[in-house]
Each structure stands twice: as structure tokens, then as C-alpha cells.
Amino acid sequence: MVTMDTNRSTQSDCLRNHSQQPADTLITRSRLITHYDPVSSPLILMNTHFNILPLDRTEITSEAQFNADLLSDPIQFIEAHKLEIRSSKPSRSSRNGHPVSVITLNVLTYKGIRIQIESGARRTLSRVTIHFNPSVVLYGLNGHVITLNEFLDALAILVSCLKPLFANSNDWPCLIPGLRSGGLAYWSYLEVFSHWRDIDGSQLAGYRNLRHPDLKRPPRHWPDSICAGAHKSNLLFFIYRKAVEMNAAKKLSDSELNTYKSILRLEARMKNDKLVKYFGNGSNIDVIDGVERLIWFHPKDLINGHRMAFLELKGVYKSELEIKRKDKIKPLDARGLFLVNLAADERVPYTFSELLERVIDYTGADRSGTTITAMRKAGEFELEKRSTITRDLFSDAAYHRQYSVKNTEVEKLVRHEIRTVIADRLILDTYRPAGQPFDYSYDFPNYIVP
Amino acid sequence: MRKNKNAHHQLSLGLDVTMSLSTNVLLNPEFAKNPQSFAIRNGVRLKHAGPPETSFKNDSLTGGKNLKAKANVHLVDHHAIRLFYQQDKFGLWLKTIDINPGILLSDNVFRPLDEERLARSLSITQKEITPLLVDPLDACHIIPGMADKESALAYWTKLTYEMIVPDAQTKFMGKLSHPLTGPEQGRSMKQIRLGSRGAGCNIEMEDVQWVERSHTAYGVRAILSICKSVLTDALGDLDSVANINETQRLVGLSNPKAKRAFYEVMSRLEGCYLLPPPQWLDESKGDNTVTHYKMIALLSKVIDFPTDEMIDMYVEASQCCLDTEDQIRDGVSKVIDYLNPAPVRILFEQNTAAYQPSVLP
Numbered sequence: 013m014v015t016m017d018t019n020r021s022t023q024s025d026c027l028r029n030h031s032q033q034p035a036d037t038l039i040t041r042s043r044l045i046t047h048y049d050p051v052s053s054p055l056i057l058m059n060t061h062f063n064i065l066p067l068d069r070t071e072i073t074s075e076a077q078f079n080a081d082l083l084s085d086p087i088q089f090i091e092a093h094k095l096e097i098r099s100s101k102p103s104r105s106s107r108n109g110h111p112v113s114v115i116t117l118n119v120l121t122y123k124g125i126r127i128q129i130e131s132g133a134r135r136t137l138s139r140v141t142i143h144f145n146p147s148v149v150l151y152g153l154n155g156h157v158i159t160l161n162e163f164l165d166a167l168a169i170l171v172s173c174l175k176p177l178f179a180n181s182n183d184w185p186c187l188i189p190g191l192r193s194g195g196l197a198y199w200s201y202l203e204v205f206s207h208w209r210d211i212d213g214s215q216l217a218g219y220r221n222l223r224h225p226d227l228k229r230p231p232r233h234w235p236d237s238i239c240a241g242a243h244k245s246n247l248l249f250f251i252y253r254k255a256v257e258m259n260a261a262k263k264l265s266d267s268e269l270n271t272y273k274s275i276l277r278l279e280a281r282m283k284n285d286k287l288v289k290y291f292g293n294g295s296n297i298d299v300i301d302g303v304e305r306l307i308w309f310h311p312k313d314l315i316n317g318h319r320m321a322f323l324e325l326k327g328v329y330k331s332e333l334e335i336k337r338k339d340k341i342k343p344l345d346a347r348g349l350f351l352v353n354l355a356a357d358e359r360v361p362y363t364f365s366e367l368l369e370r371v372i373d374y375t376g377a378d379r380s381g382t383t384i385t386a387m388r389k390a391g392e393f394e395l396e397k398r399s400t401i402t403r404d405l406f407s408d409a410a411y412h413r414q415y416s417v418k419n420t421e422v423e424k425l426v427r428h429e430i431r432t433v434i435a436d437r438l439i440l441d442t443y444r445p446a447g448q449p450f451d452y453s454y455d456f457p458n459y460i461v462p
Numbered sequence: 463m464r465k466n467k468n469a470h471h472q473l474s475l476g477l478d479v480t481m482s483l484s485t486n487v488l489l490n491p492e493f494a495k496n497p498q499s500f501a502i503r504n505g506v507r508l509k510h511a512g513p514p515e516t517s518f519k520n521d522s523l524t525g526g527k528n529l530k531a532k533a534n535v536h537l538v539d540h541h542a543i544r545l546f547y548q549q550d551k552f553g554l555w556l557k558t559i560d561i562n563p564g565i566l567l568s569d570n571v572f573r574p575l576d577e578e579r580l581a582r583s584l585s586i587t588q589k590e591i592t593p594l595l596v597d598p599l600d601a602c603h604i605i606p607g608m609a610d611k612e613s614a615l616a617y618w619t620k621l622t623y624e625m626i627v628p629d630a631q632t633k634f635m636g637k638l639s640h641p642l643t644g645p646e647q648g649r650s651m652k653q654i655r656l657g658s659r660g661a662g663c664n665i666e667m668e669d670v671q672w673v674e675r676s677h678t679a680y681g682v683r684a685i686l687s688i689c690k691s692v693l694t695d696a697l698g699d700l701d702s703v704a705n706i707n708e709t710q711r712l713v714g715l716s717n718p719k720a721k722r723a724f725y726e727v728m729s730r731l732e733g734c735y736l737l738p739p740p741q742w743l744d745e746s747k748g749d750n751t752v753t754h755y756k757m758i759a760l761l762s763k764v765i766d767f768p769t770d771e772m773i774d775m776y777v778e779a780s781q782c783c784l785d786t787e788d789q790i791r792d793g794v795s796k797v798i799d800y801l802n803p804a805p806v807r808i809l810f811e812q813n814t815a816a817y818q819p820s821v822l823p
Contacts, residue, residue: 087516091527101515121520232648239648346780347754353775360765361637361645367761369651373633374738374760375751383752 061448062311064414065163066205066318068154068279070144074197075137076186077179083131083138086115093176096120110134119173122426124148127174140187141200144170150459152426153263155254155272155417157207160311161451164443165459168435169428190296190308190442198298198305202287204318205279207254207415208405215276218401219251220363221327221355223392230365241281247321248281254417264419272417280321290317310445319406327364329403331396344383348390352398364391427461478624479575479720480541480562482689485616487600489547489554497535504593510536514549537590542566545591553596558619559604561587580717606713611704617711620689621697623724627809630682630735632667635806636764638733640665642692646733662692663727684810686727696723728810734803736763741800754780755793762794763801769794 082089086100098118105114112132119125126143146166147154158166167188175181185191189198210216219238222231226247231240237252255272258264264272282290287306288297291313298307323329341349351371355364362370368388371377377384404410456462493500494514501508514533521528530550537543542565546558563575563583584605592601602609606616632654639645643657643664657664666685671678688696694703694712702714742751758776762769773794777787 087529090518091529097518099515099517102513104513229651232650234647341779341781343754343780346776347752347757350754350757350776350779353779354761354767354772357767359767362765366649370633370636370761370764371752371757375742375756376738377752387752 060312060408061445062315062408062411063159063451064157064411065146065160065311065314066157066207066414067146067163067314068203068205069201070146070199070203071201071283072142072144072187072189072197073200074140074142074187074189074195076140076183077136078129078131078138078140078177079179082177083113083115083129086117090117095176096173098122105130107132107139112139117177120149122148122152124152125170125173127177129177142170142174142187150426150428150457151418152422153258153419155258155264155419157205157414157416159451160444160448162457164435164439165428165433165457167439167443168433171436171439172432185436185438188439188442189306191438194298195307196300198300198307199287199309200305201281201283202291202306202314203279203281204291204314205277206318206406206411207275207277207417208410209274209415210253210276211274214400215405216251216253218399219278219325219328221365221392221395222249222251223326223365223388224249224321224324225326230363230369233363233366246282246284246286249321249325250277250279250281252277252279258417258419263422264417265421268419272415275415275417278318278322280318282317282321290321308442310443312445315411319411323403323406327392327395328399329396329401329405330399331393342386342390344386345390348387348392349394351387352391352394364395423458426459428459429461433457433460478562478564480560480622480624481618481715482558482560482620482622483606483616484558484619485556485603485606487556487603487615488596489556489594490596491549491554493594494531494533494547494549494554500594506590506593507538508535509539509542538586539565539568543587543590556591556594556604559587559591575717575721577717580715580720606711606715607702611713614704614706614711614713617704617706617713618693618697618715620687621693621720621723623684623686625684625724625810625814626670626681627684627814628679628681630809631680632669632682634735634737635667636734636736636803637766638667638731638806640727640731642727642730662690663688665728665731682809684728686724688723688727696727725810725812729807731807731810733806734764734766735806735809736760736801736803739800753793754790755797758790758794759797759801762798763803769798 079089081092086102089095090097090100096119098121100118101116103114103116105112107130110132112130115129115131117127117129119127124145128141128143129138130140131138144166145154146163147156147158149166149169150156150158150162156162171184171188174187175184178184186195187197189195191197208215216236216238220231220233222238222240224240224247227241227245227249229240229242231238231249234252236256237250239248239250241248253273254275254277255264255269259266259269280290285304288304291306291309292304293310293313293316296306296308296313297304299305300307351367352364354360355362355367360367365388368384368391371387372379372384490500497508497511500506512534514531517530517532518527519530520526528551530548532546532548535545535547537545541560541562543562544560545556548555548557561583563579566583566586567579588601588604588608591604592598595601595604603615606614606618609615632649632652635654637645638654638656640656640663642662646654646656648655652669654667655664656666664687668683668685669680670683671680673679694710697715697719698710698712702712703710704713705711706713742756754776758769758772761767762772770791773787773791776790780786782790
């Protein structure tokens with residue numbers, strides 16, 4: 013078992029070692045010198061390339077031909093091949109009116125990869141949905157802001173887990189989107205986030221009045237979290253204290269909670285057309301079965317999409333407009349201002365938008381009528397005027413300076429062999445941007461057994 | 463407990479209750495191999511046996527894999543009696559049972575769950591499960607309270623009550639809170655929740671619609687779940703509590719006590735229920751219905767905020783003159799006269815339970 017302390021080495025040590033290694037080992041070692049630890053050592057890379065790839069849960073949809081023995085008797089197949097699979101569950105469902113058999117496999121001895129394989133009598137290819145969480149695959153929990161190299165490692169681990177399931181193990185590229193021209197694999201769901209420090213709670217409070225033009229429902233509130241959008245919708249914003257959530261889920265101890273309590277996660281959950289809208293860069297979208305799909309991404313695409321989605325929010329960011337003082341305030345503006353003042357009172361448990369909803373519910377006013385629109389605009393204008401959250405929060409420099417929530421007790425249980433984290437050239441060519449500078453870091457990744 | 467979507471035909475029993483219990487008895491391993499044929503051979507009314515989920519855990523001693531299977535089984539009807547079993551190298555263990563008398567005794571009549579129907583539900587449950595056991599003598603461990611306290615394995619883990627409040631809407635409930643859960647959190651347009659999942663007590667309200675006598679009716683479904691120490695505190699006494707695995711557990715359950723617990727918990731619900739006055743429902747006025755008098759009076763009542771203080775806030779926001787301020791105070795007081803919020807707890811009193819819809823949403 014390798015522990016963090018015994019494996020720690022400095023950048024100069026690594027570089028010194030490089031000069032003494034054969035060329036192929038050098039590549040391997042250089043791939044390993046990637047660990048990025050912004051909490052203890054903030055690293056600001058002032059260039060156009062982003063080193064981080066802040067993904068939480070993701071979902072890949074594709075079609076492939078799986079081993080017939082796996083589909084007929086998954087338990088025997090798993091035992092015979094000694095696969096690293098935690099559990100298997102068969103079930104029946106239907107797609108397009110046809111009955112299908114579904115096998116759900118929880119891969120790895122901990123969470124991080126779940127595969128659902130749908131097979132029907134009339135189909136040679138099975139439809140497959142892969143739930144993939146790169147941070148959990150590498151660290152056993154999802155508090156890390158992973159780097160591009162870590163993401164590539166996680167993809168390599170995913171591939172090594174999937175290969176034995178195929179009828180032909182060379183078919184694995186058909187499950188990773190973007191590797192094959194005209195392939196059927198695409199990213200069908202992504203959770204992209206950023207971590208900021210919110211020591212005094214002003215940021216979380218500032219987001220309580222958020223409104224997004226594509227979301228009709230007002231956000232829902234809990235003491236340490238805000239959720240805007242329905243769970244089944246294509247766009248959902250989830251803003252919460254990551255460490256508090258992990259502590260409630262027993263993934264972080266009380267003592268570590270204090271260390272990370274101020275970290276606020278701003279998470280955008282997207283699927284279908286929203287993935288195309290926010291993460292499309294002109295060349296990473298393909299039409300699959302008549303629908304535009306996201307087939308690959310680079311760090312910059314994810315960060316730009318995250319930034320774009322969050323900057324579309326109304327009633328949150330400090331207004332940059334000059335406020336003109338008027339002698340007399342308009343009646344509807346006064347009502348909006350009044351609701352903002354009322355919501356700011358600590359005795360009132362509702363936000364501005366919730367109070368406005370109350371007025372609509374009782375009076376039967378048209379939600380998009382002139383009166384309510386004017387009140388909402390006046391209120392949002394006032395909220396933006398008072399806000400302490402600036403758009404600089406989403407600057408490039410801020411994205412470079414991310415913070416991870418760690419649990420060393422959990423992380424030291426997760427180890428992968430070096431051979432499983434060497435990503436194939438196809439993956440590197442697709443997911444590593446051309447000209448991406450080498451990421452010199454300070455440590456070897458702890459999840460690798462050297 | 464929310465019912466299966468296909469169970470539209472089920473009739474309400476006034477206060478609908480789902481009872482969950484924990485036990486630990488051996489089931490016949492033949493049952494897991496082929497549930498359907500085993501059920502037919504043994505006269506068990508098996509409705510659905512879900513395919514088992516098999517887990518593969520590393521065995522630190524042998525270095526091999528330990529296989530464990532777990533699955534849910536529904537007897538009589540979907541969610542009428544639901545069993546959860548786990549299989550390991552020692553056998554097939556029945557771990558939990560959920561019983562919904564409303565579905566189990568669906569006899570097309572509107573009746574509250576009384577002592578006789580509760581007893582009948584438990585009796586049917588025991589009768590249906592006994593043929594699945596390895597040892598019929600273990601039947602005393604199916605229903606809590608049937609075995610001696612010293613040897614008891616089965617105990618009640620959770621009671622979930624469900625009640626429909628016809629014609630009510632969650633949007634007219636304000637500032638809800640409860641001593642056992644704290645204030646409402648995460649309110650959405652059609653749902654209010656007090657307490658978190660897994661806590662000893664949680665209350666959920668949601669707007670529902672159903673078709674009754676060819677017209678669409680609406681109401682609020684209130685779901686109260688109590689478990690852990692809250693359950694033992696609410697229903698336990700010397701006779702009904704036993705020490706199982708060094709924890710005080712509820713083993714006795716009577717219908718009057720169970721019902722009393724529901725009304726007792728719901729009577730402590732704080733907050734108001736305020737319907738819009740009839741004169742506000744004139745849709746022809748459109749947007750003009752939103753006056754500042756109405757807004758101040760309404761919010762003052764809904765969030766229980768001092769009216770005078772609220773008027774001061776509005777006066778400050780609007781920068782109006784003294785004359786206008788007097789007009790506002792006068793206008794607001796007139797509106798307040800016809801706003802009469804009621805304590806929200808009155809929606810959940812016994813007389814409401816007597817008027818449940820005949821078709822559950």
C-alpha cells in the first residue's frame with residue numbers, strides 16, 4: 013500500500029529522476045507528475061490553456077456488441093473472468109415498444125462506474141449507458157477538482173474496465189465518444205462545477221435570488237444549498253457547500269469539515285441540447301440518429317460553458333450600470349424594492365422571488381404580465397445593485413485557482429496499477445488539446461501504485 | 463408510502479398507513495431459485511419477484527469472491543406486502559417487510575383502518591409469508607409482538623401515514639415548521655417538505671389531482687413518516703417495547719395508538735393556511751389585481767410579520783408623502799379585515815380524515 017507521505021517528491025526530484033530513466037519510462041513518469049493540489053499550493057497558470065477539467069458525474073450513451081456469455085449469464089461471466097465488478101442486476105424494460113433485457117453492472121469495488129446494457133432480440137448491437145465519475149474513480153469521492161491528466165487517467169481506467177466485456181476487445185473505442193469518426197457514442201449528461209471560497213456566506217446568500225431565462229420555476233432553498241431547475245430538466249443549477257454535503261453523506265469527518273466548510277460548489281447539470289449549446293465549440297458536435305450530440309470536449313469548452321451558464325443568471329451579479337437617482341420612484345418599482353427589503357429581513361424565511369410568487373398565487377396576476385414583470389425587474393435591479401458577487405468570479409484566473417475537498421482516509425483506499433492509467437493514443441489525441449503545455453506539478457498521483 | 467402508479471383502483475382507508483418492520487428469519491432457498499413456481503406449489507399469492515441484485519465482495523480469508531444476492535418481492539398486490547431478502551453463504555434471510563393495509567384489503571368500500579382491519583392485515587401477512595420459511599416455527603418472528611420479548615427478532619421500524627386534504631393547496635400554506643423537524647425547506651411550486659429523509663420524523667405535502675365522478679378534483683397529500691427513536695417515543699410503553707440487539711425497539715402496535723400518534727404529531731404543526739378572499743378571484747381585472755394594499759396585508763399574514771413595520775418598509779421604499787402614508791395604512795387595514803388565516807394544523811384533524819376521496823390520486 014502506498015501512502016501519500018512516502019510517495020511525495022518534489023518537482024526537482026522528478027526532473028532529476030527523468031535524466032536517469034530510459035525514454036519510454038520518461039513518458040510514463042512525466043504522465044504521472046500531474047497531481048495538482050491548489051488548496052495547499054495555489055497554482056496560477058496565466059495562459060489560454062486550462063489545466064483543470066471540473067467534472068462530477070457524467071453519462072455516455074453508445075451502442076456496442078458485448079460478449080454473448082455476459083448477456084446470457086452475467087454472474088458466471090464475472091466470476092469466470094475475475095472482473096472487478098461490485099454488483100450485477102438483471103431487469104426487463106421496453107424501448108420503442110419492444111421488450112429489452114437490461115443488465116446493470118456496478119464496476120470497481122467502490123463507486124464511480126456503472127454500466128447499463130440493453131439488449132433486445134431484434135438487435136445485434138446493445139445500447140449502453142455508462143455512468144462515469146472520473147473524480148470518484150480516482151479518489152473514491154467527488155470533492156476533487158481534477159486536472160486534464162487525471163481525467164485522461166480516469167478514462168484509461170474506464171477503458172480497462174470495459175474491455176473484457178466486449179465480444180471483441182478491440183471494439184472499446186466505440187464506447188468513448190469522439191474516438192471514431194461516425195461513431196455512435198456521445199456524452200449525454202455532464203455535471204460541470206467550480207469551487208470558490210465563501211467564508212462569510214455572502215456568495216451562497218447572493219445566489220438565493222437567482223433566475224435563469226430558461227427556467228420557469230423559482231429555485232428551491234435549504235440552509236446550505238440552492239437548486240434551480242427540475243431534476244428531469246435539461247438544465248439544472250445546484251449551488252451548495254460541498255463539504256457539508258459530504259459530511260452529511262458520511263464522506264467527510266467533522267474535523268475535516270471545518271477545513272473545507274467555506275468551499276462553495278457552483279454546479280451546472282446539463283443534458284441533451286444544453287450540452288450542445290454550452291459546450292459546443294464548432295467542431296465537437298456530431299449528428300447521431302438525427303440529433304446533434306456532444307462527442308468530445310477540452311477543458312476550455314467545459315469552463316466556457318460553465319461560465320456562460322452561470323453568467324446568464326439574473327438577480328445575482330453586481331450591476332455595472334450607473335444608478336440614476338430619481339426624485340420619485342415609480343409605484344411598481346417601489347413594490348419590487350419593498351419585496352427585496354422584506355426578503356432581507358432575517359425574520360422572513362422567503363427570498364425575493366418566493367415572496368413575488370406568493371403575491372402571484374394569491375392575486376392571480378399574470379406571471380409574465382406587465383405588473384409582475386416590472387416588479388421583478390425592479391427587484392432584480394435592486395438585488396444586483398446590492399450584490400457583492402462580481403462577474404470576475406468567473407475570470408480565467410479564478411478558474412485556475414480552484415480548491416478541492418479531500419478525505420485522505422478514503423483516498424488512501426483507492427489504488428490503481430500503472431498499466432491501467434496509461435491512456436491510449438486515441439484518447440490522448442481527442443481529449444488533450446493541441447499545444448497543451450506540460451503540466452509540471454509537485455506530486456505523483458496518490459491513486460497510482462508505482 | 464406513495465403507491466404504485468398502476469394502483470389507481472385502490473380505495474382510501476381514511477388514514478392510509480404503511481407499516482415497516484425489520485426481522486431476521488431464514489427463507490426457503492428454493493424460493494430464490496424460482497419464486498413463481500415455489501409460490502404456486504405453496505399457495506403463496508406472489509405478485510412480483512424482482513430479479514435479485516448480486517454483489518461480489520472480496521473475501522479477505524480465501525482471496526476469492528463472496529456472492530450475496532438481495533431482492534424485493536411483492537405479495538398479494540404491488541406494495542400490499544413487500545419483502546426484502548438477502549442471500550449469503552448461510553442462507554436466504556428475510557430482512558424487512560412493508561405492509562400497506564389499504565392495498566392489501568382493497569375491498570371496494572370506504573372504511574378507516576380500524577382495529578379489526580389492522581389485525582386482518584397482519585394475519586394475512588403472516589399467513590402469506592409462513593410457507594416461505596425454512597422453519598414454520600419462525601412464523602412468530604414475522605409480525606412484531608408475536609414472540610416472547612426475550613427471543614424477539616421482529617420489531618416495527620417505520621410508520622408512514624398518508625392523508626388527502628381535499629380542496630387544499632400547498633401554495634396557500636405559509637411558514638410551516640414543526641418541533642420535530644424544524645422549518646420547511648426546499649419548497650417547490652407543488653411540494654413542501656419538513657425534515658430530511660432518514661430523519662426520525664419527516665412531513666411531506668404535495669398537490670395532487672384525481673378524477674372523481676367525472677370531474678377533476680384536487681387536494682394536498684400529506685405524508686408523515688416516523689421512525690427511530692421518534693417512533694418508540696410516540697408509540698412505545700412498557701408493554702410494547704423490547705430490547706433487541708441492545709436497542710429499545712417497538713414490538714407492540716395498536717391501531718388507536720398508531721392513529722393517535724399521527725394526530726398528535728400533526729397537531730404540533732405550526733404555520734398558517736390562508737385562502738385568497740373571493741373578491742380577489744375576479745380574473746377580469748387581470749394584472750390590476752396586484753395593489754400595494756393587498757401585497758402588504760397578504761404578506762403580513764402569510765409570513766406572520768408586524769403589519770405596521772411592513773407598512774414602514776413600503777413607505778421607505780416608495781418615498782411617499784405623509785398623506786399617502788395615511789392612505790396606505792387605511793387601505794391595508796381594510797384588506798386585513800377580510801384576510802383570515804387559520805392554523806394549518808386544522809387541516810389534519812380527525813374530521814378531515816373522515817372525508818377522504820373515494821379514489822386515491
